[in-house]
Amino acid sequence: xxxxxxxxxxxxxxxxxxxxxxxxxxxxxxxxxxxxxxxxxxxxxxxxxxxxxxxxxxxxxxxxxxxxxxxxxxxxxxxxx
Amino acid sequence: xxxxxxxxxxxxxxxxxxxxxxxxxxxxxxxxxxxxxxxxxxxxxxxxxxxxxxxxxxxxxxxxxxxxxxxxxxxxxxxxxxxxxxxxxxxxxxxxxxxxxxxxxxxxxxxxxxxxxxxxxxxxxxxxxxxxxxxxxxxxxxxxxxxxxxxxxxxxxxxxxxxxxxxxxxxxxxxxxxxxxxxxxxxxxxxxxxxxxxxxxxxxxxxxxxxxxxxxxxxxxxxxxxxxxxxxxxxxxxxxxxxxxxxxxxxx
Numbered sequence: 328x329x330x331x332x333x334x335x336x337x338x339x340x341x342x343x344x345x346x347x348x349x350x351x352x353x354x355x356x357x358x359x360x361x362x363x364x365x366x367x368x369x370x371x372x373x374x375x376x377x378x379x380x381x382x383x384x385x386x387x388x389x390x391x392x393x394x395x396x397x398x399x400x401x402x403x404x405x406x407x408x
Numbered sequence: 409x410x411x412x413x414x415x416x417x418x419x420x421x422x423x424x425x426x427x428x429x430x431x432x433x434x435x436x437x438x439x440x441x442x443x444x445x446x447x448x449x450x451x452x453x454x455x456x457x458x459x460x461x462x463x464x465x466x467x468x469x470x471x472x473x474x475x476x477x478x479x480x481x482x483x484x485x486x487x488x489x490x491x492x493x494x495x496x497x498x499x500x501x502x503x504x505x506x507x508x509x510x511x512x513x514x515x516x517x518x519x520x521x522x523x524x525x526x527x528x529x530x531x532x533x534x535x536x537x538x539x540x541x542x543x544x545x546x547x548x549x550x551x552x553x554x555x556x557x558x559x560x561x562x563x564x565x566x567x568x569x570x571x572x573x574x575x576x577x578x579x580x581x582x583x584x585x586x587x588x589x590x591x592x593x594x595x596x597x598x599x600x601x602x603x604x605x606x607x608x609x610x611x612x613x614x615x616x617x618x619x620x621x622x623x624x625x626x627x628x629x630x631x632x633x634x635x636x637x638x639x640x641x642x643x644x645x646x647x648x649x650x651x652x653x654x655x656x657x658x659x660x
Contacts, residue, residue, distance in 0.1 A: 377546040378465040385554040390643055393561055397651035 328374065336370045351406050353399045361392035459624035461543040469548065470628040474607040477631070478592050481549075481638050485585055488642035492578075495654025516567045524566040531559040539636045543625060549632035553639025560644045569652055578648060578656060581641040588637030595630050607631075 343366060347359040364387030372380035432439030440446055451468055461467040469477055535555035542548030564572035576584075596607040604611030609627025610620045618626075648656055 378463075378469075378548070378551075381546045381551050382554075385551045385558070390554055390558050390561065390647075393558075393565075394647055394650055397647060401651065401653050 332373060333370065336366055336373070340366045340370065353402075353404055353406050354396065356406070357392060357395035357399060360395070361388050364388035364392070458621060459628070460619075460621040461625050461628060463543050463545060465546070466543040466548055466628060466632075467624075470543075470631050471609065471624055474596075474609075474631065477635070478589075478596070478607070481589055481592060481635050484642050485589055485638055488582075488585065488645045491646050491649050492654065495649050498654070516571075520566050524562055528559045528563060531562070532556055535559065535636075539632055540629070542632050543628050549635025550639055552632075553636035554643055556636065556640040557643030557647075560640070561647045564644075564647065564651070569648060570657060572644075573648065573656060576641075576644060578645060581645050581648075585638045585641035585645070588634045588639075588641070591634030591637065592631050595627060595634070599627075 340363060343359050343363040347356045347363060350356040350359065364383055368380045368383040368388060371377075371383060437443070443449075451464060451472065455464050455467040455472075456462065459467045459471055461471070535552045537552075538547035538555060539549055539552030542552070560572055560576060563575065595609075595612075599608045599611045600606055602611040602614065607627075609624045611623075612627060613620050613623040616623065616626055
């Protein structure tokens with residue numbers, strides 16, 4: 328546990344969460360959401376919850392990003408709201 | 409409508425923030441989760457002696473809370489079924505909403521295909537290792553299953569969806585995912601047949617006589633394999649349907 332590291336990751340976490348909510352380009356939003364998943368995976372690994380971090384890296388950052396991009400490809404790329 | 413949503417979010421968020429004040433302090437030794445009479449201390453002290461499983465997380469997930477994990481697997485199964493149902497319900501299968509998507513016109517790139525042929529076996533081997541080694545190191549059925557599914561998705565990305573569906577067709581994947589749940593629930597019923605409660609692994613000891621503690625470990629391994637089957641198949645089915653609007657051709 329290094330608290331400075333925690334603070335930096337948490338800061339990036341909030342920033343990426345806000346960016347992925349604000350982006351109108353849904354492809355960009357899903358990629359930023361993948362970055363968010365990687366950051367929270369780092370945070371969990373750093374706090375000692377290795378199993379959860381592993382799941383987050385595989386499901387959140389890996390497969391769900393691919394699935395979201397596949398969905399964006401088949402719908403509209405721009406968000407209306 | 410937007411204003412209403414904002415008001416709802418603000419009210420819920422402030423309620424949650426207000427309620428979080430009642431949480432015990434982080435790492436507080438006297439909090440209910442950490443004090444001596446509670447289950448978490450028992451898990452830490454007894455789980456290795458009782459289940460012979462070094463990874464306590466897996467012991468809790470697949471043994472102490474096995475019933476919970478079984479229905480987590482069922483949730484994934486139902487999610488895959490729901491996606492198929494919704495996508496096949498939208499419009500006719502031959503004419504998707506919002507225009508047609510072009511079928512893969514060009515042949516897949518040689519370098520990408522050869523790289524995938526090199527990488528995919530390694531991914532799959534590592535996925536099997538993660539499943540089989542789940543009770544010694546971080547990992548288990550969910551993670552290994554997702555990685556195995558991801559290797560199939562990688563093949564679909566490299567060569568087009570039809571090539572991947574030739575390896576694992578949708579009906580076969582659905583059968584595979586159902587087999588996973590049958591393995592999980594079947595092991596639970598086997599414990600009942602041998603005289604125990606549902607998922608009480610200790611009663612499967614006569615099948616592989618290595619001691620009651622080892623029977624817990626074997627039970628966990630079998631249950632994790634069931635989870636891995638379901639997760640692998642459902643991840644691939646979800647990708648195949650979402651990337652082709654439920655038509656299972658063309659796609660990314």
